[in-house]
Amino acid sequence: MKNNIKYLAVLALGLVACEPEFDNPIDEAGVFTSGEADFSNYVALGNSLTAGFADNALYITGQENSYPNILAGQFELAGGGEFTQPLMADNAGGALLGGTQILNNRLVLAFDANGENPGPAIYTGATPTTEISNNLGNSFNNMGVPGAKSYHLAAPGYGNVAGVSAGLANPYFARFASSADATVIGDAVAQNPTFFSLWIGNNDILGYATSGGVGVDHNETGNIDPATYGGNDITNNNVFASVYNDLLAALTANGAKGVVLNLPDVTSLPFFTTVPNNALVLDASTAASLTGFFQAVTGIVTAQLAGAGVPLAQAQQIAAQYLIQFNEGPNLFLIETEVTATNPLGIRQMTPDELLLLTIDRTALAQGYGSVVLTPEVLQVLGILQAGGTPTAEQGLLVINAISGIEDGDALDSTELMAISNARSSFNATIKALADANDLAFYDVARDLVQAANGGIPFDGGVITSDFVTGGGFSLDGVHPTPRAHALVTNGIIDAIKQTYGAALPSVNPGDFGTVTLSNDVN
Amino acid sequence: MKKLLLLVLFALVTFVTYAGGYRVSVQGQRAIAMGHTGVAVVNSAELVFFNPAGLVYLENKLNVSAGASGIFTDVIYQNSDLGISSETDSSVGTPLNLYGSYKVNDWLAMGLGVYTPYGSEVTWPTDWAGSHLVNNIELAAIYIQPVVSIKLSDKFSIGGGPIFVTGSVNFNRNLNRTLTDIEGNRSNITVDDSGVSNWGWSVSAMFNPTENFRLGFSYRSEIILEAEGGEATFANFPDSSNPGLPQNGTTTFNAELPLPAELTVGLSYQFHEKWLFAFDYNRQFWDVYESLDLTFGNGSSSLNPRNYQNSSVYRFGLQYDATSKISLRAGYYIDESPVQSGFFAPETPRNDSQGFSGGVSFAITPKLAIDASFFYLRFDEIDESYDFAFDPVTQTTTSFGGTYKSSAFAPGLGLTYKL
Numbered sequence: 001m002k003n004n005i006k007y008l009a010v011l012a013l014g015l016v017a018c019e020p021e022f023d024n025p026i027d028e029a030g031v032f033t034s035g036e037a038d039f040s041n042y043v044a045l046g047n048s049l050t051a052g053f054a055d056n057a058l059y060i061t062g063q064e065n066s067y068p069n070i071l072a073g074q075f076e077l078a079g080g081g082e083f084t085q086p087l088m089a090d091n092a093g094g095a096l097l098g099g100t101q102i103l104n105n106r107l108v109l110a111f112d113a114n115g116e117n118p119g120p121a122i123y124t125g126a127t128p129t130t131e132i133s134n135n136l137g138n139s140f141n142n143m144g145v146p147g148a149k150s151y152h153l154a155a156p157g158y159g160n161v162a163g164v165s166a167g168l169a170n171p172y173f174a175r176f177a178s179s180a181d182a183t184v185i186g187d188a189v190a191q192n193p194t195f196f197s198l199w200i201g202n203n204d205i206l207g208y209a210t211s212g213g214v215g216v217d218h219n220e221t222g223n224i225d226p227a228t229y230g231g232n233d234i235t236n237n238n239v240f241a242s243v244y245n246d247l248l249a250a251l252t253a254n255g256a257k258g259v260v261l262n263l264p265d266v267t268s269l270p271f272f273t274t275v276p277n278n279a280l281v282l283d284a285s286t287a288a289s290l291t292g293f294f295q296a297v298t299g300i301v302t303a304q305l306a307g308a309g310v311p312l313a314q315a316q317q318i319a320a321q322y323l324i325q326f327n328e329g330p331n332l333f334l335i336e337t338e339v340t341a342t343n344p345l346g347i348r349q350m351t352p353d354e355l356l357l358l359t360i361d362r363t364a365l366a367q368g369y370g371s372v373v374l375t376p377e378v379l380q381v382l383g384i385l386q387a388g389g390t391p392t393a394e395q396g397l398l399v400i401n402a403i404s405g406i407e408d409g410d411a412l413d414s415t416e417l418m419a420i421s422n423a424r425s426s427f428n429a430t431i432k433a434l435a436d437a438n439d440l441a442f443y444d445v446a447r448d449l450v451q452a453a454n455g456g457i458p459f460d461g462g463v464i465t466s467d468f469v470t471g472g473g474f475s476l477d478g479v480h481p482t483p484r485a486h487a488l489v490t491n492g493i494i495d496a497i498k499q500t501y502g503a504a505l506p507s508v509n510p511g512d513f514g515t516v517t518l519s520n521d522v523n
Numbered sequence: 524m525k526k527l528l529l530l531v532l533f534a535l536v537t538f539v540t541y542a543g544g545y546r547v548s549v550q551g552q553r554a555i556a557m558g559h560t561g562v563a564v565v566n567s568a569e570l571v572f573f574n575p576a577g578l579v580y581l582e583n584k585l586n587v588s589a590g591a592s593g594i595f596t597d598v599i600y601q602n603s604d605l606g607i608s609s610e611t612d613s614s615v616g617t618p619l620n621l622y623g624s625y626k627v628n629d630w631l632a633m634g635l636g637v638y639t640p641y642g643s644e645v646t647w648p649t650d651w652a653g654s655h656l657v658n659n660i661e662l663a664a665i666y667i668q669p670v671v672s673i674k675l676s677d678k679f680s681i682g683g684g685p686i687f688v689t690g691s692v693n694f695n696r697n698l699n700r701t702l703t704d705i706e707g708n709r710s711n712i713t714v715d716d717s718g719v720s721n722w723g724w725s726v727s728a729m730f731n732p733t734e735n736f737r738l739g740f741s742y743r744s745e746i747i748l749e750a751e752g753g754e755a756t757f758a759n760f761p762d763s764s765n766p767g768l769p770q771n772g773t774t775t776f777n778a779e780l781p782l783p784a785e786l787t788v789g790l791s792y793q794f795h796e797k798w799l800f801a802f803d804y805n806r807q808f809w810d811v812y813e814s815l816d817l818t819f820g821n822g823s824s825s826l827n828p829r830n831y832q833n834s835s836v837y838r839f840g841l842q843y844d845a846t847s848k849i850s851l852r853a854g855y856y857i858d859e860s861p862v863q864s865g866f867f868a869p870e871t872p873r874n875d876s877q878g879f880s881g882g883v884s885f886a887i888t889p890k891l892a893i894d895a896s897f898f899y900l901r902f903d904e905i906d907e908s909y910d911f912a913f914d915p916v917t918q919t920t921t922s923f924g925g926t927y928k929s930s931a932f933a934p935g936l937g938l939t940y941k942l
Contacts, residue, residue: 019597020928022904026601026608061707077606091706108705115766125705125762461700461919484701506606511921512652514701518763521705 026506032077035502037257039080043141043193044068045153045184045247047203049489050144051172052085054475054482055120055517057093057106058146058172062475065483065513068142068197070490074505075195085142086176094128095171097164101128103171107476108519109469118469120476125521132171133161138178143188145173149203149235150243151226153184167231189250196251196258197493199445201244201427202266204235205420209266210479212357212409213416219423234419237426244430248438257501259441259493262428264449267355267417270468271478273453275356277411280331280371287326289382293372294324296385297403300396301344318342324349333370335413336405347405351414358468358478360410370406378402441500443492457488461511464488472515483513545643545662545871546783546807548836549618552590552894552937556882557840558854559898560801562789563729563739564840567939568622571636573787574739575670575682576729578624578632583941588622590894590937598645598872602652602925609653612646620937624672632672634684639665641690641782643871650709653923654697655912657870658711664690664748664782668725683726688782690748691717694870698760699914700921702768708759712825714776714817716753721746723782735793739803745784745811751777755819767916775820781811783831789838797844805836809861828911829868831861840880847886854880858900867907872927874905884939894937904928 024031044050044066051058052066063069063085072083088095093106105128110121145152147170152158159177163169178187188196208215215232216223223229224236226243251258266272282290298319305315322345324334332350339346361369368374381395391399412420428446435442448457449466452473456463464485465471468478473485481489487510494505551569554561561573568586570577578586594616601608624634646659670684695713702710723746730738755776757769789803809831818824840854856878862871882896908924 020599020902020904020930022599022601022926022928024603026603026606031603032606061703064707074606109763111764111766113764115764118765123705460921461914461917506604509605512700514703517703517705518761518765518768519705520763 026077031504032506033504034075034078035498035504037497037501037503038194039075039078041081041141041192041194042068042072042075042083042196043188043191044144044197045188045251046144046197046199047148048144048146048480049202050197050199051142051146052144052486053146054477054480055093055106055108056104056477056480058088059091059093059106060087061091062106062483063087063142065486066142066144067486067489067493068144070486070508071197071493072141074490074494074508078503078505083142084140086136086140086172089130090126090128092123092126092128095130095132096128097132097171099131102132102165103128108522109476109516110520110522111518120469121522123519123521124523125519130175132164132174134175135161136176138176139187139191140176141191143184145170145184147172147203148184148200149207149226150200150240150247151235153200153247154243155226156181156183158184185247185250189253192254193251193256196256197261198247198251198258199261200247201240201263201431204240204427205263205423206266206479207232208234208416209412209420210271210357212407213412213419214409217419217423219419219426234423237423237430240427241430244434248434248440252438252440257440259443259496259500260431260435261443261445261489261493262431263424264446265421265424267412267420268449268453268466269479270466270471270474271358272355272412273466274358274468274478275360275362275365276330277350277352277354277356278330278332279365280326280333282326282328282331284328287328287331290326290372291324292386293374293382293399294322294326296382296399297345298322299385300391300399304393304396305344318344321348331371333365334403334405335370335411336407337413345400345403347403350406350411353417354414355412355417356406357410357412360406369404371404372402373404374402439500441493441496443489443496445489445492448488448492452485459484459510464510469516476516482515484510484515487513545641546785547594547616547618547640547642549592549594549898549933549935550620550638550640551588551622552592552882552896552935553588553852553884553939554840555592555896555898555933555935556852556854556880556894557801557842558803558838558856558878558880560789560791560803560838560840560854562727562741562787562803563737563791564799564801565729565737567941568624568634569620571622571624571634571668571670572620572638572640574727574729574741575634575672575684575725576680576727577737577739578634578670578672578682579626579630579674579680580729580731581624581626581632581941584626585940585942586622586624587940588894588937589620590896590935591617591619592896592933592935593617594931594933596644596929596931598869598927598929600653600869600872600925600927605652607652607925609648609651612648616642616644618642630674634670634672636668636670637665638668639663645870645872647869650697653869654709654711655700655914656696656868656909656923658695658697659693660695660870661693662690662780664688670725678731679729681726681728683724686723686725686743686746687720688723688746688748689718689720690780690782691719692750692753692780699916702761702916704759704761710760711758713756713758714750714753714778715756716750716776719748719750719753721748737791739787739789739791741787743785745808746782747811748780748782749777750780753778755817757821769819769821769823776817778815778817780815783811784808799842801838801840801842803836803838803840805838807834807836807861809833812861823915825915826913827868828866830863830866832863834859834861849886850884852880852882852884852896854878865908865910867905867924867927868909869923869927872929874902874907874927874929876900876902876929890941892939894939896935896937898933900929900931902929
């Protein structure tokens with residue numbers, strides 16, 4: 001018997017020896033390395049981009065495809081530890097507070113019954129099950145908080161669930177804030193990270209941009225008290241620099257290494273580039289009648305000004321700005337502007353660089369919003385004018401009121417674009433300077449978004465662009481990246497880490513990551 | 524006894540066969556032990572498979588051989604650029620074979636064989652990196668063949684017979700690299716069919732120039748298994764009216780899988796009273812496997828270029844009759860893969876390999892012997908890719924590759940009875 005066991009042991013050894021093994025297995029130590037960095041406890045800080053927010057919601061698969069989670073998967077091959085995330089309860093997105101829904105479900109790409117006209121729609125296949133007031137009870141490696149601006153990360157009470165309904169606190173942070181007066185940075189540092197990533201500042205501009213610039217630019221006001229800022233405001237450059245400096249100081253206090261990302265140009269997001277500002281496409285006769293319409297407007301305004309005592313020559317000169325020529329084909333829309341003595345109608349044609357928001361009512365655009373709403377009554381007045389008659393003041397007003405310029409909240413005009421651009425340049429200069437000063441890895445993600453918006457970024461299954469729905473880079477809200485774009489960001493970060501810390505890390509294949517999700521569960 | 528066991532173990536440590544593509548060379552315990560040679564070896568009823576012409580030279584009136592092997596295969600995969608690795612679930616195939624022959628008179632013998640020369644069983648982790656090519660596959664083909672063996676002279680005989688094949692397939696893979704339903708479950712397709720049958724044939728000849736020297740020839744025809752109206756299940760597709768996407772549910776599928784023709788020539792030489800040497804050369808006509816094309820009842824289809832090339836196997840075997848009761852065998856072979864570079868699909872991840880085999884027969888009585896065999900197939904690791912992964916949603920073709928390494932080993936047990 002003893003002998004038999006011995007032979008069995010020999011046989012078993014023989015079987016084990018048959019197992020295939022690579023000459024250089026990648027999971028063996030030394031193949032992938034962390035260089036000067038230490039990935040054993042990686043903590044990610046940021047906003048919705050870091051959290052994995054997409055399709056206007058936070059949901060599980062989006063979180064699983066967040067760049068920090070993908071990155072942590074690669075870190076695992078080089079000494080990285082477990083990476084935890086405050087996963088939502090479902091893939092519907094949306095959330096409840098005290099049982100009442102306060103956040104919308106995600107968007108999905110729905111086709112109509114004929115399999116045509118794909119477009120984003122709110123998913124209705126399931127009701128949200130994430131209850132904001134259920135605190136998850138601990139901190140997570142992914143500390144990304146959707147909606148957070150730079151100064152929010154250091155704001156006590158930002159995760160106080162009691163303040164959520166009043167808009168004083170963030171529902172996403174409320175789910176995992178360690179206490180009512182906890183700060184995001186405090187909870188991050190308390191985890192004693194050995195490595196961190198910081199991508200913050202996008203919302204310091206984005207809220208202003210997505211509101212069509214209805215907020216306040218605090219570089220103009222000089223207000224440096226963020227406690228007084230509104231959600232749609234642009235953060236003051238000095239506030240940003242100070243907050244960013246403090247965040248990095250806290251994160252590097254224990255000697256942790258990290259990577260920081262700069263801020264891409266929000267105006268190249270599909271949210272701003274999908275609806276063209278010259279989508280007023282006219283045939284020859286409509287163009288002629290619109291041109292005629294504005295000749296009439298010019299006449300009416302001249303008469304009104306003269307009637308109000310403005311010298312005729314001056315009245316004619318002011319009114320001449322409304323002699324707008326429309327041509328067959330695409331024309332730039334009209335936009336509302338401030339009513340002044342020099343622009344009494346408060347209307348002008350858009351300039352080619354000005355942008356319309358994705359959320360603009362496109363049905364209204366087709367019906368005259370952005371140009372003229374020609375009612376039968378208006379046409380009647382135009383007929384009088386063409387016949388050489390003189391309309392009454394009331395009839396003149398009817399014509400003037402038919403002009404329907406695009407409202408401020410639906411567009412970004414040149415001034416607003418300038419405010420956005422100036423703030424971003426300043427923020428990015430701060431980020432780069434502080435990255436250098438702290439010897440951190442720096443990823444110029446702004447450059448890659450420029451590439452995506454101008455020709456695209458090739459991958460093994462085609463090209464990733466910023467085109468809405470079809471480009472593969474952006475989710476259905478037109479602002480947040482797809483899993484595939486998160487993969488690109490991950491690769492950018494990996495390159496920066498390799499360069500700065502001498503790490504050896506594998507990249508990921510963007511082609512293995514999806515884009516938008518289809519569903520017809522949209523009622 | 525102890526010596527005997529050591530001897531057995533020694534024989535077991537050097538081992539046998541498998542072959543390229545989805546050919547599985549385990550058609551006889553005695554042959555396996557000798558590197559799966561046998562076209563010119565007159566030894567047992569295994570000749571029904573190896574060379575029916577030789578049956579008529581068997582000394583006994585009735586010969587029966589039955590056996591089974593357990594095939595343990597492992598394939599590992601890694602891509603060092605992407606840091607991904609995977610490993611198949613060690614699958615265990617159990618090919619069986621059963622042969623019988625009866626000598627009607629001095630010049631005529633009849634036989635019947637049941638064997639499984641083609642099959643494949645590969646199970647990768649579900650949703651692994653290559654899941655758009657295969658999650659798991661199970662192919663099996665059972666050959667049932669009556670044969671006749673006619674002695675034209677003491678030096679020359681011919682044989683052959685019709686082959687009835689019944690096959691089955693179960694194959695699952697994801698539609699592409701990314702499509703999921705709302706919950707993130709990968710959209711996938713399973714095809715399943717069994718009882719797919721067809722007919723083929725084999726012919727063979729044996730020439731014995733001297734008492735100790737034999738030459739053999741055998742040819743087995745190609746058989747195309749045509750699955751018609753098999754069951755295809757589409758699962759985890761998004762609930763969408765997108766005209767480019769199939770709906771969830773069950774539909775039918777049609778597909779063809781060729782079981783290639785095989786030509787074998789070989790020799791055996793009894794160079795000593797106790798020693799026999801055998802050599803077989805197999806030519807496998809894999810070029811018939813150009814593409815695996817599936818058409819589904821819901822109008823979608825899947826075209827998968829394979830472009831296999833004809834391949835050769837060189838087999839060497841040795842038999843030593845240690846005592847009147849014990850025969851020891853060993854073998855070696857070189858197996859060329861039919862898979863061309865750029866067509867290396869993880870569903871049959873085979874590159875060139877070397878086989879080592881060994882075995883023993885122990886005669887319990889003069890009539891009944893136990894045959895044990897073992898083979899180990901050694902593959903070099905290989906950097907390869909499949910460059911024709913077509914995504915039906917984006918209409919793009921991508922490549923999936925990395926480093927592969929396979930191994931297979933198979934212990935087998937059988938009985939030989941003669942009367």
